[in-house]
Amino acid sequence: xxxxxxxxxxxxxxxxxxxxxxxxxxxxxxxxxxxxxxxxxxxxxxxxxxxxxxxxxxxxxxxxxxxxxxxxxxxxxxxxxxxxxxxxxxxxxxxxxxxxxxxxxxxxxxxxxxxxxxxxxxxxxxxxxxxxxxxxxxxxxxxxxxxxxxxxxxxxxxxxxxxxxxxxxxxxxxxxxxxxxxxxxxxxxxxxxxxxxxxxxxxxxxxxxxxxxxxxxxxxxxxxxxxxxxxxxxxxxxxxxxxxxxxxxxxxxxxxxxxxxxxxxxxxxxxxxxxxxxxxxxxxxxxxxxxxx
Amino acid sequence: xxxxxxxxxxxxxxxxxxxxxxxxxxxxxxxxxxxxxxxxxxxxxxxxxxxxxxxxxxxxxxxxxxxxxxxxxxxxxxxxxxxxx
Numbered sequence: 001x002x003x004x005x006x007x008x009x010x011x012x013x014x015x016x017x018x019x020x021x022x023x024x025x026x027x028x029x030x031x032x033x034x035x036x037x038x039x040x041x042x043x044x045x046x047x048x049x050x051x052x053x054x055x056x057x058x059x060x061x062x063x064x065x066x067x068x069x070x071x072x073x074x075x076x077x078x079x080x081x082x083x084x085x086x087x088x089x090x091x092x093x094x095x096x097x098x099x100x101x102x103x104x105x106x107x108x109x110x111x112x113x114x115x116x117x118x119x120x121x122x123x124x125x126x127x128x129x130x131x132x133x134x135x136x137x138x139x140x141x142x143x144x145x146x147x148x149x150x151x152x153x154x155x156x157x158x159x160x161x162x163x164x165x166x167x168x169x170x171x172x173x174x175x176x177x178x179x180x181x182x183x184x185x186x187x188x189x190x191x192x193x194x195x196x197x198x199x200x201x202x203x204x205x206x207x208x209x210x211x212x213x214x215x216x217x218x219x220x221x222x223x224x225x226x227x228x229x230x231x232x233x234x235x236x237x238x239x240x241x242x243x244x245x246x247x248x249x250x251x252x253x254x255x256x257x258x259x260x261x262x263x264x265x266x267x268x269x270x271x272x273x274x275x276x277x278x279x280x281x282x283x284x285x286x287x288x289x290x291x292x293x
Numbered sequence: 294x295x296x297x298x299x300x301x302x303x304x305x306x307x308x309x310x311x312x313x314x315x316x317x318x319x320x321x322x323x324x325x326x327x328x329x330x331x332x333x334x335x336x337x338x339x340x341x342x343x344x345x346x347x348x349x350x351x352x353x354x355x356x357x358x359x360x361x362x363x364x365x366x367x368x369x370x371x372x373x374x375x376x377x378x
Contacts (some may be wrong), residue, residue: 156317237333244340249358250338252301257330258308 162219165201169215173197173205346370 119254127190143230163183170188189196197205203219207209240254311318331352338354339347346366350358 174297219329237329239330239337240332241334241337241341243338245342245345245360245363248356248358250354250356250359252299252334254301255330255333257333 165206166199166219167216169202169206169211169219170197170217172211173202301371 166188167181167183168178170176170181173190174181174190174197175194176190180191182191183189183199186199187196188199188202206216206219209216237255237257239252239256242251242253243249244251311320334351335352335354338359339350342350342359342363345363346369347362348366350362
């Protein structure tokens with residue numbers, strides 16, 4: 001079995017990715033970047049995922065839901081599609097479906113989906129989705145902590161692809177070498193100068209005629225990742241109690257627990273984040289993960 | 294039913310040890326960290342009651358169960374105590 005399973009499954013996945021690109025092309029003129037990524041995974045809890053980013057207007061259409069469902073009917077265990085904007089508005093995760101005729105995956109309880117973070121959206125109404133920065137819709141078969149890892153990685157890679165393409169467009173627009181363009185704080189800037197273009201301006205320009213034809217079109221990235229190696233948190237807990245033998249009443253006096261992991265949904269409070277930075281002795285993987293071809 | 298006022302004050306810090314099995318260093322959350330918590334609390338209670346002869350107590354550890362376990366262990370110990378001649 002190859003990286004993504006059978007040849008048939010690979011072919012189907014390419015068709016699905018192509019469908020996403022076409023869906024992106026059908027979107028009306030849009031100032032925001034649009035990323036489309038695909039991912040698949042094998043094993044239990046396989047999932048299909050889709051995400052739409054639309055700047056508040058619309059999410060990739062119902063057709064994509066069907067695509068994702070079709071993707072879930074893979075004979076190798078499962079495939080996933082993720083389409084993500086740079087600012088991801090909604091992530092929808094669906095399981096691979098053994099029952100190919102089941103048109104409608106069950107929806108998870110909010111509690112089941114809670115691993116993804118605090119913002120969980122089990123409603124498919126786009127108007128409600130906008131109230132959450134990240135929404136999620138998970139079938140009970142899909143475990144949040146697994147789909148979260150896959151979804152995050154696919155989105156990160158799709159975002160990378162957007163930045164790479166944006167860098168090339170910025171190079172063409174600023175008449176600078178691509179290698180001299182750096183991306184930071186949503187801007188593509190020529191190194192050592194203050195000349196630069198914003199990400200959204202690049203996205204808008206990408207639709208026009210002012211840039212080389214091979215770079216024209218929606219600013220989007222494709223990511224196609226498999227994540228099959230498990231990863232599990234490990235924990236240490238120490239507890240001190242006081243028990244009243246006369247009444248049986250137990251008081252937890254002290255409880256210390258360390259849950260080794262990378263904080264995915266760190267507290268929005270600055271203090272917690274700073275604390276995490278200081279406590280961490282490792283480089284931030286989010287900014288230094290190895291580039292893959 | 295335990296309530297919030299039975300809990301000690303929380304101090305939280307983030308200690309990050311990235312996983313090496315995926316590019317973003319992510320690990321699963323939630324259930325991985327909850328499971329040993331139950332064992333730690335239960336073991337602490339059994340340890341506290343060791344002097345009464347308690348060796349095991351079933352979850353959920355209600356005051357009634359603690360009281361019964363303590364009584365049962367003490368009765369058992371007294372039964373086995375050699376009667377004075």
